[in-house]
Amino acid sequence: MTRIGIIGSGISGLQLALRLQQLDIPVTLYSAHTAEELAAARPRNFPARFAPTQAREERLGVHAWKSDDARVHSWQITLHGEGGQLEFAAALTPPSSVVDFRLYLPHLFGEFTRRGGDAVVGPVGLDEAARRHDLVVVANGDRSMRDVFPADAARSPYTGPQRILASGFYHGIHEDVPHSLDIHFLPGIGEILRIPFLSRLGPAHVLAFEAVPGGPLEAPAHLDADADPAGFLREVLRLLAEHAPSLRERVDTDRFGLIAPGELAQGGVTPVVRRGWAALADGTCALAIGDAWITNDPLTAQGANLGSHTAFALADLIAAADGPLDATFCQDASDRLWDHARHVVDWSNAFLAPPPPHVQGLFGRAAADKRIADAFVSRFHDPVAMWAVLSDPGGAEAFVAGCTDDGRAGADVAHD
Numbered sequence: 001m002t003r004i005g006i007i008g009s010g011i012s013g014l015q016l017a018l019r020l021q022q023l024d025i026p027v028t029l030y031s032a033h034t035a036e037e038l039a040a041a042r043p044r045n046f047p048a049r050f051a052p053t054q055a056r057e058e059r060l061g062v063h064a065w066k067s068d069d070a071r072v073h074s075w076q077i078t079l080h081g082e083g084g085q086l087e088f089a090a091a092l093t094p095p096s097s098v099v100d101f102r103l104y105l106p107h108l109f110g111e112f113t114r115r116g117g118d119a120v121v122g123p124v125g126l127d128e129a130a131r132r133h134d135l136v137v138v139a140n141g142d143r144s145m146r147d148v149f150p151a152d153a154a155r156s157p158y159t160g161p162q163r164i165l166a167s168g169f170y171h172g173i174h175e176d177v178p179h180s181l182d183i184h185f186l187p188g189i190g191e192i193l194r195i196p197f198l199s200r201l202g203p204a205h206v207l208a209f210e211a212v213p214g215g216p217l218e219a220p221a222h223l224d225a226d227a228d229p230a231g232f233l234r235e236v237l238r239l240l241a242e243h244a245p246s247l248r249e250r251v252d253t254d255r256f257g258l259i260a261p262g263e264l265a266q267g268g269v270t271p272v273v274r275r276g277w278a279a280l281a282d283g284t285c286a287l288a289i290g291d292a293w294i295t296n297d298p299l300t301a302q303g304a305n306l307g308s309h310t311a312f313a314l315a316d317l318i319a320a321a322d323g324p325l326d327a328t329f330c331q332d333a334s335d336r337l338w339d340h341a342r343h344v345v346d347w348s349n350a351f352l353a354p355p356p357p358h359v360q361g362l363f364g365r366a367a368a369d370k371r372i373a374d375a376f377v378s379r380f381h382d383p384v385a386m387w388a389v390l391s392d393p394g395g396a397e398a399f400v401a402g403c404t405d406d407g408r409a410g411a412d413v414a415h416d
């Protein structure tokens with residue numbers, strides 16, 4: 001028997017496995033896929049990993065991509081509105097890391113096994129895993145165990161996706177500012193993002209449509225880009241021209257396209273918080289982490305970062321446990337993990353609604369003062385601090401005052 005069994009080889013399961021291995025805690029990782037299969041899949045997501053996640057990767061010795069091709073140093077933000085648009089640029093300090101998960105996950109998986117980690121490939125059932133371990137951690141990222149981890153209604157305000165997504169790897173877009181990201185906020189309609197990204201075929205751009213359901217940005221999510229690539233691209237360009245013309249101007253139409261057939265993810269994510277732990281029939285317990293516990297809309301770019309944070313926090317709790325990994329341990333662990341995660345959930349859910357007046361005001365101040373813009377964007381690293389700024393007008397005021405007093409607010413990463 002090994003002590004901990006982890007089901008799932010996404011960022012949450014792999015970082016937990018690597019961290020437990022580093023702490024000499026016996027662990028078995030169950031992965032539905034081999035590292036080669038993870039590398040060969042269609043893209044499912046495009047996670048930007050912020051500084052605290054990269055710092056954890058450094059501690060694990062798996063932070064492998066340090067060239068500027070895999071980094072975003074600044075954001076160009078456009079807030080569209082009826083009375084015109086507000087534009088500003090902001091430095092992201094430190095930069096985020098933007099690596100295709102079909103490179104990232106196989107690398108972490110390979111390191112875990114190269115260091116002697118016990119990995120079992122193929123789907124595994126919860127009861128089967130529970131028989132083999134003191135504690136099972138479910139990090140499988142999906143809803144397949146939703147009967148065991150039902151949605152927590154008090155923490156889950158939505159019953160369906162709040163955005164319909166069509167995101168892919170493209171080439172043929174010029175960058176105004178090297179290694180910068182563009183985000184266009186279109187209140188009531190959704191968002192359009194362009195993010196430089198290190199894809200498995202080299203440097204590329206992620207172009208992402210986040211459509212309010214039923215709105216005009218939804219079309220690319222429903223088109224078959226494999227069957228009719230030209231029709232798909234025509235629609236993408238039409239939407240850019242209509243809703244993000246400054247981005248459309250930077251497209252080189254002769255070169256524009258997906259980097260290869262199939263390099264597109266379409267669909268919707270229903271934000272949900274599930275019960276964090278469950279007592280199993282045989283008397284053992286299971287904890288859920290990552291998307292298996294909390295799924296956020298990707299707009300605030302937090303899901304993978306939260307999965308990494310939770311993996312490390314849980315590893316520390318397991319290492320510090322001086323009693324059985326039973327219901328009392330799981331309840332306590334789940335409460336402690338929620339203490340951090342709730343800020344991510346509240347912020348991510350709030351960002352899906354049109355900005356309230358104090359957030360519009362903050363954007364206006366950021367457009368007028370680069371110190372505020374830089375500090376605001378750099379707070380994406382720190383969901384606790386970010387939610388303190390955005391959750392009420394007083395927080396926004398204090399943040400602005402802090403930026404202009406010493407010009408340094410937000411540069412630190414205080415809560416990780």
Ligand SMILES: Cc1cc2nc3c(=O)[nH]c(=O)nc-3n(C[C@H](O)[C@H](O)[C@H](O)COP(=O)(O)OP(=O)(O)OC[C@H]3O[C@@H](n4cnc5c(N)ncnc54)[C@H](O)[C@@H]3O)c2cc1C
Binds near residue numbers: 045049
């Ligand atoms: C379009 C898009 C953009 C995003 N952008 C960002 C971003 O910028 N920043 C950010 O932080 N997050 C982002 N996210 C969210 C992020 O991708 C997820 O939160 C994160 O990948 C979740 O990781 P996970 O390890 O919890 O789950 P997953 O990534 O889903 O991994 C779970 C793994 O478990 C395996 N598995 C499933 N069932 C079993 C089983 N029974 N046995 C064994 N293995 C199993 C699966 O095959 C999978 O490999 C984005 C998501 C999307 C969709």
